[in-house]
Amino acid sequence: GAVVSQHPSRVICKSGTSVKIECRSLDFQATTMFWYRQFPKQSLMLMATSNEGSKATYEQGVEKDKFLINHASLTLSTLTVTSAHPEDSSFYICSARGGGDYNEQFFGPGTRLTVL
Amino acid sequence: GQNIDQPTEMTATEGAIVQINCTYQTSGFNGLFWYQQHAGEAPTFLSYNVLDGLEEKGRFSSFLSRSKGYSYLLLKELQMKDSASYLCAVADSNYQLIWGAGTKLIIKP
Numbered sequence: 365g366a367v368v369s370q371h372p373s374r375v376i377c378k379s380g381t382s383v384k385i386e387c388r389s390l391d392f393q394a395t396t397m398f399w400y401r402q403f404p405k406q407s408l409m410l411m412a413t414s415n416e417g418s419k420a421t422y423e424q425g426v427e428k429d430k431f432l433i434n435h436a437s438l439t440l441s442t443l444t445v446t447s448a449h450p451e452d453s454s455f456y457i458c459s460a461r462g463g464g465d466y467n468e469q470f471f472g473p474g475t476r477l478t479v480l
Numbered sequence: 481g482q483n484i485d486q487p488t489e490m491t492a493t494e495g496a497i498v499q500i501n502c503t504y505q506t507s508g509f510n511g512l513f514w515y516q517q518h519a520g521e522a523p524t525f526l527s528y529n530v531l532d533g534l535e536e537k538g539r540f541s542s543f544l545s546r547s548k549g550y551s552y553l554l555l556k557e558l559q560m561k562d563s564a565s566y567l568c569a570v571a572d573s574n575y576q577l578i579w580g581a582g583t584k585l586i587i588k589p
Contacts, residue, residue, distance in 0.1 A: 370522075398577075407567070407581040408523070457522050466528035468513055469577065474522045 366392045368460050370472030377448055378480055385443045385475045387458030393438035394460035398469060399431070402455045414441055438462075448479045482506045484580035486568050491586045492558055500553045500566050500583045508573020514542050514553045515567040517582065523567055526553070555585075563587045 367390040377383050387397060396415050400408045412433050414420035420433035432444040441460075445452055455476050459469035483505045492498040504512070511530040515523035529535055529544035529551060541554040553566055568580040 408579050410577075410579070413576070455520075459522075464525070466511065466513075466530075467571070467575065468525050468528055470525065471515075471522035474520075476520075 366390075366460070366462075366464055366470045368394075368458065368470045368472040370458055370475055372475060373473060374476045374478075376478045376480065379449050380447055383445045383448055383477060385445075385456055385458070385477075387441045387443070387460070387472050389439045389460040389462070389470070392460075392462055394441075395438070395462040396460070397435055397441040398459045398461070399433060399441075399443050400457045400459065402457060402474075404455075408457065411443075445477065448477070450479045453477055453479045482572065482578050484568055484570060484578055486566075486580045486583045488581070489584045489586065491588060492555075494558055494560060494587055494589050496558050497554065497556050498558060498585065500555075500568075500585065502551045502553070502568035502580055504549050504551070504568070504570045504578070504580075506570045506572045506578055509546060510571035510573065510575050512542075512544055512551050513569045513571070513577070514540075514551075515569065517565045517567055519564070526566075558587050560587050560589070 369388045371386045399411045411426045412420040412422045414435040416438045422428045435441040457474040458472045486502045514526040517523040527542040534543045539556045544551045565582040567582045569577045
């Protein structure tokens with residue numbers, strides 16, 4: 365199946381700093397990429413959908429100025445958590461669509477963010 | 481509104497069979513997906529149904545009835561490594577995935 369990488373896998377940062385997470389589709393061109401957040405023992409929560417070369421579409425309640433998304437190419441999307449606070453600590457997962465037979469999403473391995 | 485329902489938790493015995501149900505109400509339908517997610521890891525794709533009927537893939541099968549808004553994932557010959565959460569997701573009219581909360585499956589020896 366299609367492979368999606370995500371970097372870093374874990375990050376610990378101080379409150380007030382910014383953190384950038386990269387998501388790459390390694391063997392296919394992703395027409396659309398998605399960013400999810402998952403708190404412990406809860407389901408995936410879609411944060412935003414991004415299409416290459418256009419602005420991301422954010423879900424209700426997600427602050428676009430706090431969670432900056434850039435989808436500059438068909439294989440790379442980045443999520444920057446600006447001025448992170450402890451409540452932003454979560455498991456952030458990206459997924460990409462475009463490499464499968466069923467239009468399915470392929471997920472990156474996730475990034476565990478801990479804000480002290 | 482859009483809604484996906486699946487049981488929160490199920491327990492089964494190693495070697496047995498388990499069926500995880502999913503019912504949905506969405507604005508439009510462009511297919512139903514099942515994903516497996518182990519604790520602390522990202523989801524992995526298991527199956528896709530867009531037409532009514534049963535899709536079999538090894539020990540896993542997925543069934544869909546569009547008229548009933550219903551699907552199930554059937555796992556046979558359960559192994560300890562099958563302990564995970566199983567997520568049901570429906571692609572709506574905009575091909576946006578609507579996710580269920582997931583079913584945590586516990587396998588006992």
